Amino acid sequence: MESMMNLTIEYVKIVNVMLFYRQISDENMPLWSFLLVPVLFELLFFFFPPLAFFGYFVSFVLYSFYRNREKDGGLKLFYGLYPIVLESLLGRMLAFYVFPFFGISVYNEASIGGYDLLIELLVFPLYLVLIKSLKINFQELKAGFSRGFFRRFLLPINLSMMVYTVLVTAFLMLRESFSWADSLRGQLNNLYIIIFFVVLLYINAVSKERLEAEVLEQKDSELKALSEYSHHVEELYGEIRSFRHDYMNILTSLKLGIERKDFDSIENIYNTVLKDSGKPFYSSKFDLAKLSRIENDAVKSVLSAKLLEAQSKGIETSVEIEEEIYDFQIELLDFIKILSILCDNAIEGCLTAEVPKIAIAFIREERTLILVVENSTKAEKLELSPIFEKGYSSKGEGRGLGLYNVHTILEKYPKSLISTRSANHLFSQTIQFCK
Secondary structure, three states: OHHHHHHHHHHHHHHHHHHHHHHHHOOOOOHHHHHHHHHHHHHHHHHOHHHHHHHHHHHHHHHHHHHOOOOOHHHHHHHHHHHHHHHHHHHHHHHHHHHHHOOOOOOOHHHOHHHHHHHHHHHHHHHHHHHHHHOOOHHHHHHHHHOOOOHHHHHHHHHHHHHHHHHHHHHHHHOOOOOHHHHHHHHHHHHHHHHHHHHHHHHHHHHHHHHHHHHHHHHHHHHHHHHHHHHHHHHHHHHHHHHHHHHHHHHHHHHHHHHHOOHHHHHHHHHHHHOOOHHHHOOHHHHHHHHHHEOOHHHHHHHHHHHHHHHHOOOEEEEEEOOOEOOOOOOHHHHHHHHHHHHHHHHHHHOOOOOOEEEEEEEEEOOEEEEEEEEEOOOOOOOOOOOOOOOOOOOOOOOOOOHHHHHHHHOOOOOOEEEEEEEOOEEEEEEEEEO
16 A cells, blocks of 8 residues: 555656646647656656666656757756756645644655655645746746856756755655754755745846847837838839839820821930830839738838848849738747848858849748748858858858857747758758748
8 A cells, every 4th residue: 555655656746847847848748748657657666666766866857958959958957957856845845834834744754655645746736826926937937048048057056956956865865864864854945945946036037137128129120120111111202203203204205296296206215215214213122112011010120121231232132022921930039030140141141242142032821931031152052061050150151140049949949940052152041930
């Protein structure tokens, strides 16, 4: 009976740890994993208890390193340690504080199986209550981690969690031999609960502050770009009005020539004015009018700013947007970052080309948005293998700026795909955005 109770406790504990891991890592763990993984641990605990005890502490760390191969090492370690330490802290919080508050003494909770099970069943509900009470926003927290806001803090945080885990385990092993072990374990738990949640609150507050600053900066950039776009549209409108005025004068001259049957005058007007009039009228800057098919002002303003920047540098630009674009399939801020990086890549990459030019296309398909950014290059063909590597030189011809960041952003959207091609003095990147 005692053996079944212990196995049930371990089963609930593993489920709790998995729930914590899923929340902090944002990994979509299937339902079957919550049934199968605890059972595998149960078998280990039943047949090989020492191996199961050791495996419990290292398995989630190893799994985190496997599942988050592209992420920073400190972040992978944090994802693996966080759920184990949190489960331990909340279980002991219930045993040392909550239960005694109701007159139930479970200070040495390891010896009371029934209360152990109740503690494990209450761990996750207590966690949800604490998170809501402390107003910890995990979306902001994860955004802060993904943007590298806390890279320098991860080492001390990870070291503190490892030290806590080692000391708690040591005190548990010593409690039968030394009466002071349980007392020290309780004091350690008191101290680390405070440290743990203060750190969690701090990094959540910093994440919120920096994300808000990032949004404000992005909005300022969008307003500036939208102002430039509006100014450009006004210039285009002025050119069209001037064009219309000139043509009205030409048509008036033709009308007079026809009325007088002055064919020499008609021929002269045609040869000097009308014959080549269609050629100078069209300019790549008129492509900006196609941006009206983008229904989001932020995307429209950023793209127009990049196109105007390219044109100011003597780069020929081309835009193709055949249908209305209103759904970008991913978070708007992520889409704008990717668009900005690819446009900067294209501008940087074509400056040394014989004929500097960039082309941008938006293609809407069912549940998919395809973005194509292409630029000319000096070299006929570029080496593609290193362009997504972290720290790759941003001055590489046609290879662009921050492609590692593009790859990192797209990791959040597993269904989205990116393909790169270089041939015939053209470098292109195509991204299929899918939810």
